[in-house]
Amino acid sequence: MKEQTVSETGSSDCGVATKELTLLLVEDDLLIREMLLMRLDGLFRSVFTAADGNEGFRFYCEHNPDIVLTDQMMPGLSGLDLMRKIRETGTKTPVVLMTSSIDNEILLEAINIGIARFVPKPFDFDLVLHTLDSIAREIINVRLLEQHHHQEVELLRYRDVYNSLQQESARRKERHVVRHDLRNRVLEGAGGIRWGINVAYSPRDIMCGDGYSVRNLFDGRQLIFVVDAMGSGMSASLTAMLSTSFFNYQVENLHKWESFTLLLFLKRFQEYLSSMLLEEEVLSCGFFLVDLVKEEIETALFALPPLLLRATDGSVRRIRGENPPLGIYPCELRTSTLSLSGMADLLIMTDGVSDALLLQGGSYREVLESDFRAAPTLAALQRRFKSRTEQGEQDDLTLMHLRRLDIDAGWNWKGIPDLSLPGLSRTIREFLGALIAETALDVVEHDELEVVLTEAMINAFEHGCLGIGREEKIRLIKEGEYDDVLERRSALPGAAIVLSATLWRSPTKPLLILEIRDNGPGLPDDALNTEVDETSVHGRGLWLIRRFSDSLFIGGPGGRLIILKTLEGGDAHED
């Protein structure tokens, strides 16, 4: 027979701990059971009573009480039997055993199976209450600890999400501060010689201790800034970003200056640093005022690794800096001027590159110059750097590469295709045939070049010769007419495509410079910044060209793509 009492109220001197809990009372003696119930009712949130061990176990499964108070001697299941069955369910509910026996065997077994407490019979009710209250406090303490732990885990989770959001926001800000006005753009210099600037920027952490900015000035010159702040982490990153921001601010207001010289620019920068840096902080950085019309660069290097300057004949010079690192203390500011006449390319880097650890030991500066001699593009140099150094353990890395795009070289090729898909294809084949006759090409390079040229020629054909703009292309694809138009539409009057190529052999690995020119309107400014995804109907051709070449520049008049590819002769494809 079961009697169940649920009481919300009750009074006792015996603490309030029990009031939050439920109790299962198992006792076959009706009188004792009633007496206990009368005293315990109200002290617990609920008291369930059972008349024997079997009923007790059933109620245990049904009500999952917080504490079990059971008699030992009962018909059917004894108190210990009940305890064993409870433990078989995998729960750790404390069980208090009431027993008149002082049999050592029973006591030992009870201890072994984890009885929480004993209450001797005939019992002293105060002792029963004290025992239950003590167990109740233990339970509540454990629960408080669990709750606290759970809250801590939740807090950590929240902090993790919060930190991730903060980090992402910081990264976005960093990308906003570093600038490259001339990414993928062709720059015109003296005698119609064209140049391009590539940057590789690899922060080690979310926030980078390096920074850079490549800006086109109001007078047609370019001003470049590279910075490597002392130390690492947030402090270095703040310094790098503040410096870069100030540089950008100055550049944006240069047109208001009465006269602009690099030295004056540096003085103002130094003034700013004297208020921004901490006493012990220093800054490695470089300023480069590029004047392609005069074919010269004015430099101010503050403890940056030496520049590497290569002439068109392949010879390489190291250019050491003029100044110690910048700090808060005033110092003399020195600049130098480099002539770009007869020069092919210039490499600028932060010490994360030169100090990177080589896989076989030592630092990358030991092989930097020989790698630079072999690699005519930034992408080719990066491939070498990656293959030689320990990835994942490096400092922040910034590499900047100014490259001449028009070079007098021993081998030049030019083709003007018929303006049809078969005509384009024929010219590509003729070019590849001529190139193979001139230099060793491995199969992969050959096929990559064919993909690059296919994409570039079709791009020139559809935009420059057939006059298909972005909007029309989207419409034609949606209507399923695009392929037909490409095959059947006549070229615009005066339309033409010219494919020209130069093979520059001065570096250890030759550089192929391809130019695909049409007399259409040229690519829109954002053509190379368009994200390509599964829904895009344009931009994939340029994406493929970039994937299979080292570098890509665009620039008018008309549509012009200049594509650089190092011919590694198989070295780049070894796995």
Next chain:
Amino acid sequence: MKIEHRGNRELAIIGNIKSIEDSLEIKKALDALQQQGARNILLRIQDSFSMTSTVIGHLMKLVNLDKITISLIVGDRRLYELLEELNLVQPFNVRFSGE
């Protein structure tokens, strides 16, 4: 590059997809299957490391405009990675069979 027709809903492409002719041939072969009534087309691209934008554009037209189910089994990891970077693994049901 060579195209092998296998049944009325499967093409196997052998060699690299790289030229204008390759693109046109693949487009023609796909259109032919579509005209024969294929609603599910399986393309096995055994060893190409690339795919031209023309072929990608045509496959997208088949999937999005003509509601044809395309499945690609590619054998070269570089092509799989290329399609992955363009987020085309799902729309083209791309599976990598190499290694």
